[in-house]
Amino acid sequence: xxxxxxxxxxxxxxxxxxxxxxxxxxxxxxxxxxxxxxxxxxxxxxxxxxxxxxxxxxxxxxxxxxxxxxxxxxxxxxxxxxxxxxx
Numbered sequence: 001x002x003x004x005x006x007x008x009x010x011x012x013x014x015x016x017x018x019x020x021x022x023x024x025x026x027x028x029x030x031x032x033x034x035x036x037x038x039x040x041x042x043x044x045x046x047x048x049x050x051x052x053x054x055x056x057x058x059x060x061x062x063x064x065x066x067x068x069x070x071x072x073x074x075x076x077x078x079x080x081x082x083x084x085x086x087x
Contacts, residue, residue: 002025003026006029006073007021007028007074007075009021009077011082012031012032012041012058014041015031015056015058018030018031018077021075022053022056023052025054026053026075028055028057029054029056031045031059032059032060033060034061035062038058041058
């Protein structure tokens with residue numbers, strides 16, 4: 001079902017869910033999270049680069065700030081996204 005679609009992962013953390021979406025054929029995946037996680041997210045994307053089927057972007061997304069422009073999204077995925085008590 002992800003084939004050629006755009007997938008947005010909220011609170012990506014390690015990026016596992018979005019990386020799997022790409023491996024399953026998503027045309028574009030946008031992995032989002034708070035700034036302190038993004039170096040690790042980018043490293044995991046690079047580590048899995050040869051398995052990815054489409055483009056994978058890593059984008060800062062702080063739910064307390066205005067949304068960045070992400071374009072058209074077909075699926076929104078999220079897992080374990082509200083573990084930071086202050087949010």
